[in-house]
Amino acid sequence: MTGPGPAGAARIRVSWRAAFFALAGLAILAGVGWALLGSRLLVVRSITVTGTRLVTPAQVLAAADVPLGTPLLRVDTAQVARRVEAIRQVASATVSKDWPDHLVIAIRERVPVVAVRLAGGGYDLVDATGVIVRWTKSAPAGLPLFLTSLPGGALRGDPALAQASAVLAELPSWLAKSVAELAVTGTAGGSGGSGGSGAQDQVTLYLRDATTVVWGGTDRAGEKARELAVLMRGTASYYDVSAPGTVVTR
Numbered sequence: 152m153t154g155p156g157p158a159g160a161a162r163i164r165v166s167w168r169a170a171f172f173a174l175a176g177l178a179i180l181a182g183v184g185w186a187l188l189g190s191r192l193l194v195v196r197s198i199t200v201t202g203t204r205l206v207t208p209a210q211v212l213a214a215a216d217v218p219l220g221t222p223l224l225r226v227d228t229a230q231v232a233r234r235v236e237a238i239r240q241v242a243s244a245t246v247s248k249d250w251p252d253h254l255v256i257a258i259r260e261r262v263p264v265v266a267v268r269l270a271g272g273g274y275d276l277v278d279a280t281g282v283i284v285r286w287t288k289s290a291p292a293g294l295p296l297f298l299t300s301l302p303g304g305a306l307r308g309d310p311a312l313a314q315a316s317a318v319l320a321e322l323p324s325w326l327a328k329s330v331a332e333l334a335v336t337g338t339a340g341g342s343g344g345s346g347g348s349g350a351q352d353q354v355t356l357y358l359r360d361a362t363t364v365v366w367g368g369t370d371r372a373g374e375k376a377r378e379l380a381v382l383m384r385g386t387a388s389y390y391d392v393s394a395p396g397t398v399v400t401r
Contacts, residue, residue, distance in 0.1 A: 195221045196252040205240040205260050205285065214238050215246075215256055223248055231256070240284055264316050265297035265333070266290060267306065275303025279316035282307060295319070298334040311335040311352070314368070318354040321372040326364075326379070332357040353393060367393025 195217055200208040214235045217226055228246040235244040235256060242261045249255055263276035263284040274290060275283045283303045290296070297315060299306070306312050314335050319327060337352045356364040362383075366375060374395035382390055382400055391399035 193223050193251050195219055195223055195226065195254050198254045198256060200256045200258070202258040202260065206238055206258075210238060211235055211241075211244075211256055211258060217254060223250065223252065223254070226254065239282065242278070260284075263291075263294060264319055265312070266294045267297050267299060267301075267303040269302060277303050277306055277312070279313065279320075280307065281309050281312050293328070295330040296332040298332055314352045315354055317369045318356075318366055318372075321369060322356075322366075323376045323380075326356075326376065329358045329360070330356050331359045361388060363389045365389075365391040365393050365399075371395050 196219060198212060198215070198217065198219075200211045203211060214237060215231050216234060217231060226246075226248065228248065231246045232244040235241055235246070235258060240260050241258050243259045245257045247255045247257075261278040261282055261284045264279050266274040266276050266287075268274055268290075273286055273288050274296075276285050276287060276291060276294065277283050277297075281303075297312065299309075299311065301309065312335075315333055319330070319333070322330070333354060333356050335352055335354050352368055354366045354368070356366055358364065364379065375392040378395055378398055379390055379392050382392075382398060385400070387400040389399075389401045
């Protein structure tokens with residue numbers, strides 16, 4: 152009996168070579184999978200939290216709920232971010248993997264823009280969206296009081312607060328730091344009071360020196376600021392700059 156010919160031997164060598172490379176590939180894939188998911192090499196060994204001031208890193212870590220030793224590949228960063236954002240004082244969170252064994256959680260906290268006086272005492276400090284950032288017993292220095300009939304807990308999504316916050320954001324610094332209180336009128340369904348369309352909203356500023364400024368809406372902010380700066384060189388205590396070019400003073 153004779154052995155396989157040259158062509159048959161070549162085919163056998165090719166088959167063995169293909170099988171060898173296939174097995175080697177499977178071994179490599181198994182090794183990578185084990186390294187990523189099963190070994191202790193690529194697991195979460197440390198977590199860094201940045202951006203905290205109102206909340207503590209411990210609060211963020213508790214909300215993130217990523218135990219040390221979790222394979223880094225299994226960490227769903229979007230899901231972790233959502234859990235952290237459930238903390239009331241957190242506006243947004245970004246979670247990133249720092250291979251081979253580190254996780255970074257960067258948060259942006261909510262910033263209060265106004266204070267709301269409570270009927271039972273104290274003040275809710277709320278951000279521009281109406282979320283209560285914190286409570287304080289006494290009136291906070293440097294934060295204007297928002298005049299509203301609603302408690303702080305009912306201001307989330309309130310159009311009057313949104314209007315007031317937008318106006319505060321556009322005021323020149325010399326005016327913004329002088330605002331002691333502000334109110335909004337003409338907001339349909341909002342806390343401003345008198346009803347009407349959003350285009351009729353009027354934001355009124357009450358300054359620390361007892362001066363009243365009817366600012367109006369967020370339109371033509373630059374013109375209003377320039378006209379007001381000139382007019383306030385006089386002795387009036389009331390300024391209506393809601394319609395630049397036709398300012399009313401008294």
